Amino acid sequence: MNETHKLVIIVGSVREGRFGPVVASWVADRAREHGGFDVDIVDLADADIPLALPEVSPLFAGDSYPRPEKMASLTSHLQEADAFIVVTPEYNHSYPASLKAAIDWHFSQWKAKPVAFVSYGGAAGGRHAVLHLENVFTELHAVTIRDGLAFPFYYRSWTDEQPQDEAAPGYAKAMLDQLAWWAAALHAARSAIPYPA
Numbered sequence: 001m002n003e004t005h006k007l008v009i010i011v012g013s014v015r016e017g018r019f020g021p022v023v024a025s026w027v028a029d030r031a032r033e034h035g036g037f038d039v040d041i042v043d044l045a046d047a048d049i050p051l052a053l054p055e056v057s058p059l060f061a062g063d064s065y066p067r068p069e070k071m072a073s074l075t076s077h078l079q080e081a082d083a084f085i086v087v088t089p090e091y092n093h094s095y096p097a098s099l100k101a102a103i104d105w106h107f108s109q110w111k112a113k114p115v116a117f118v119s120y121g122g123a124a125g126g127r128h129a130v131l132h133l134e135n136v137f138t139e140l141h142a143v144t145i146r147d148g149l150a151f152p153f154y155y156r157s158w159t160d161e162q163p164q165d166e167a168a169p170g171y172a173k174a175m176l177d178q179l180a181w182w183a184a185a186l187h188a189a190r191s192a193i194p195y196p197a
């Protein structure tokens with residue numbers, strides 16, 4: 001399993017003054033260090049993601065789903081990816097609407113691919129958001145990765161754009177090892193046998 005797989009790290013928040021890009025950049029550095037991935041960061045703030053969806057479902061429309069022009073780069077990154085890391089804050093005990101909209105505009109792009117989570121927030125470190133996301137990605141036939149990272153009170157536990165918890169790089173390595181395993185396994189499986197849904 002020496003080949004690399006395409007990893008897309010999604011910045012889930014689009015709020016002004018958001019912290020998400022700091023976390024995504026740190027995670028991307030860990031993923032590059034890991035060596036098992038070609039790493040891209042996809043920032044949802046760069047895409048046009050309307051809340052109003054087309055009449056047809058992306059499940060049935062396939063490639064002809066009518067997406068906005070400024071969503072094309074997001075869609076092709078999701079399409080090409082072998083694995084995802086979703087970087088999410090917690091908004092009112094869930095994840096941001098920007099992330100839900102981006103997820104709902106796509107369907108096949110998630111299918112039979114692994115998704116890991118890195119969250120941040122107050123006391124719960126974004127865990128409520130991740131629990132909801134795990135549920136959503138199961139509906140999309142994605143495989144969620146058990147190990148992830150959660151950063152409680154990130155405004156106290158990060159300085160100079162780095163987490164102060166010395167255990168964090170080790171947790172990142174464990175998550176990335178699992179993600180790489182699933183990326184390789186599911187890439188091979190998708191190539192060998194059409195997914196039955």
Ligand SMILES: Cc1cc2nc3c(=O)[nH]c(=O)nc-3n(C[C@H](O)[C@H](O)[C@H](O)COP(=O)(O)O)c2cc1C
Nearest residue numbers: 013015018019020089090091092093120121122123
């Ligand atoms: C609308 C809103 C709701 C929030 N609700 C929660 C919450 O339920 N739990 C929590 O830990 N933090 C909550 N927060 C605080 C966020 O975790 C914190 O603002 C974080 O920086 C948001 O990520 P972002 O900067 O990338 O947007 C909330 C923030 C916003 C803007």
